[in-house]
Amino acid sequence: MSAVRSESTPVLNARNLSLGFGRTTVLTDVDLTLHPQEFTAVVGTSGVGKSTLLRALTGLIAPHDGEVTIPARRADASRAWSMVFQAPRLFPWRRVRANVELGLEGLGLSRAERRRRAMEPLALVGLEEYAGRWPHTLSGGQQQRVGIARALAVRPQVLFMDEPFSALDAITRRRLQQELVELRRRTEAAIVFVTHDIEEAVSLADRVMVLGGQDTGHPAGVIDTVEVGLPLDGRRDHPAFSALVQRVEEMIA
Amino acid sequence: MTTLSRPRRVLYSALGVGVFLVLWELTLRSGLLPGTLVPLPSAIPGVLWLELSDGIWFEVVGSSLAHYSVGLLVGSVLGILVGVSAALLPRFDAAHAWLARLLRPIPPLAWIPFAIIWFGVTPTAAAFIISIGVFWINYFASYSAVRSVDPGYDEVARAFGQHGFLPRLAKVNLPAASPGILGGLRAGLGQGWMTVVAAELFGIPGIGQRMMEASSLLATDIVVVYMLTIAALYALLDFVFMLFQRRMLRWQP
Ligand SMILES: Nc1ncnc2c1ncn2[C@@H]1O[C@H](COP(=O)(O)OP(=O)(O)OP(=O)(O)O)[C@@H](O)[C@H]1O
Ligand SMILES: [Mg+2]
Numbered sequence: 001m002s003a004v005r006s007e008s009t010p011v012l013n014a015r016n017l018s019l020g021f022g023r024t025t026v027l028t029d030v031d032l033t034l035h036p037q038e039f040t041a042v043v044g045t046s047g048v049g050k051s052t053l054l055r056a057l058t059g060l061i062a063p064h065d066g067e068v069t070i071p072a073r074r075a076d077a078s079r080a081w082s083m084v085f086q087a088p089r090l091f092p093w094r095r096v097r098a099n100v101e102l103g104l105e106g107l108g109l110s111r112a113e114r115r116r117r118a119m120e121p122l123a124l125v126g127l128e129e130y131a132g133r134w135p136h137t138l139s140g141g142q143q144q145r146v147g148i149a150r151a152l153a154v155r156p157q158v159l160f161m162d163e164p165f166s167a168l169d170a171i172t173r174r175r176l177q178q179e180l181v182e183l184r185r186r187t188e189a190a191i192v193f194v195t196h197d198i199e200e201a202v203s204l205a206d207r208v209m210v211l212g213g214q215d216t217g218h219p220a221g222v223i224d225t226v227e228v229g230l231p232l233d234g235r236r237d238h239p240a241f242s243a244l245v246q247r248v249e250e251m252i253a
Numbered sequence: 254m255t256t257l258s259r260p261r262r263v264l265y266s267a268l269g270v271g272v273f274l275v276l277w278e279l280t281l282r283s284g285l286l287p288g289t290l291v292p293l294p295s296a297i298p299g300v301l302w303l304e305l306s307d308g309i310w311f312e313v314v315g316s317s318l319a320h321y322s323v324g325l326l327v328g329s330v331l332g333i334l335v336g337v338s339a340a341l342l343p344r345f346d347a348a349h350a351w352l353a354r355l356l357r358p359i360p361p362l363a364w365i366p367f368a369i370i371w372f373g374v375t376p377t378a379a380a381f382i383i384s385i386g387v388f389w390i391n392y393f394a395s396y397s398a399v400r401s402v403d404p405g406y407d408e409v410a411r412a413f414g415q416h417g418f419l420p421r422l423a424k425v426n427l428p429a430a431s432p433g434i435l436g437g438l439r440a441g442l443g444q445g446w447m448t449v450v451a452a453e454l455f456g457i458p459g460i461g462q463r464m465m466e467a468s469s470l471l472a473t474d475i476v477v478v479y480m481l482t483i484a485a486l487y488a489l490l491d492f493v494f495m496l497f498q499r500r501m502l503r504w505q506p
């Protein structure tokens with residue numbers, strides 16, 4: 001499978017990335033290449049720089065050093081990338097559906113098309129009936145799901161997800177994890193998925209990028225990138241699953 | 254402090270006004286105060302009726318409202334325009350900061366000499382004076398409202414392809430700042446109305462001029478009629494605007 005992948009052109013390429021704020025460097029020497037349909041999980045302790053990494057990969061902040069290439073927007077009504085933010089950050093002055101439509105504006109879609117494209121992912125996250133609500137009338141987890149729908153609506157080539165399921169109950173989380181597995185099969189999108197839940201990372205991803213190794217005055221880096229290599233179906237019950245989870249856990253500890 | 258139920262509050266408020274009016278009437282009738290200083294409250298409705306049936310009331314209120322609405326419109330539009338621009342354009346902000354600090358403390362009425370020199374004793378002069386106070390209120394309110402918009406919203410907008418200055422102005426800055434901007438508009442509505450009378454004192458037809466006329470004839474009852482008119486019109490305007498404000502901000506918790 002990896003042979004097939006290396007033949008296709010990558011959708012994202014980051015070389016030697018080094019990032020931080022002002023004079024402090026948070027994370028150094030990150031290399032990352034993503035191909036269509038690849039699912040990369042990023043794990044690491046709180047404050048290691050996972051969210052900052054996503055911002056740098058998308059160009060929301062400029063890296064201190066290194067290069068990122070991300071594809072241009074295609075001619076169809078989609079976007080090169082989109083992001084599920086760690087805090088949902090819905091626009092409180094827009095109703096739920098209008099929030100999901102945000103990324104669809106400026107893509108040359110008609111009103112009706114925009115509406116349809118927004119309702120689809122809302123149904124996927126189980127919030128169809130909430131389309132007409134104001135965000136503040138939603139629970140934290142529901143708001144987070146709207147944030148997921150907003151990112152899916154633009155059919156990105158690279159989908160960045162920053163701890164998207166951390167605010168959800170175990171049942172909803174498992175259901176959305178399942179949906180994400182389904183989504184991978186249906187779309188070309190490459191996914192970068194930040195989580196602090198190592199089981200979640202190993203159960204969903206093709207590979208897990210482990211960040212860490214920071215020390216006083218010494219920025220964090222990539223400890224290792226673990227190829228999962230287990231079939232997606234019934235992965236959690238695979239005999240090698242828990243050993244892999246444990247291996248990643250030990251890297252971080 | 255214990256709170257009263259709503260009907261009880263209304264009851265006590267009405268009682269307060271009633272007692273005040275009765276005491277006022279009694280002080281005059283008992284000869285404790287000479288009738289030349291203040292009119293009898295019981296005489297006011299009759300005087301109001303005279304002013305109304307003469308058509309004088311409609312004439313002076315009409316011209317005051319005309320000065321007021323022109324001054325309000327010009328002051329609000331310019332105030333918001335300059336305030337929002339200053340908040341978003343650092344060069345413009347820096348370029349005009351000292352000028353604004355210099356001009357701000359000058360009270361609207363101090364502009365009367367210039368108003369007369371520039372516009373003569375005309376309705377335009379009154380509108381100009383009114384617009385000054387309204388301008389500053391809207392300028393500061395919209396400036397600080399836009400400055401305090403959570404930059405996180407802007408990041409979301411950029412993440413979803415809304416890059417241009419105008420899309421972000423329309424989709425993020427203005428709606429996010431709208432509570433503050435509307436608050437400024439409402440304060441300006443009051444401030445402008447307060448300056449109407451003063452702006453007309455030097456001979457521009459309107460409520461102010463009518464009051465000066467009446468006072469030179471010691472017609473205190475007419476003065477009181479217009480004082481009450483000013484209060485009632487303000488209450489009405491403020492109420493209508495409050496409804497508009499509430500509708501615009503119905504997305505707020
Ligand atoms: N705007 C900022 N200015 C300065 N430092 C920042 C800023 N944002 C984050 N940091 C610092 O950068 C480091 C990485 O932050 P980041 O949000 O990327 O962590 P994270 O790995 O996503 O953590 P978590 O799992 O808690 O979300 C932290 O030490 C944080 O204090
Ligand atoms: Mg984070």
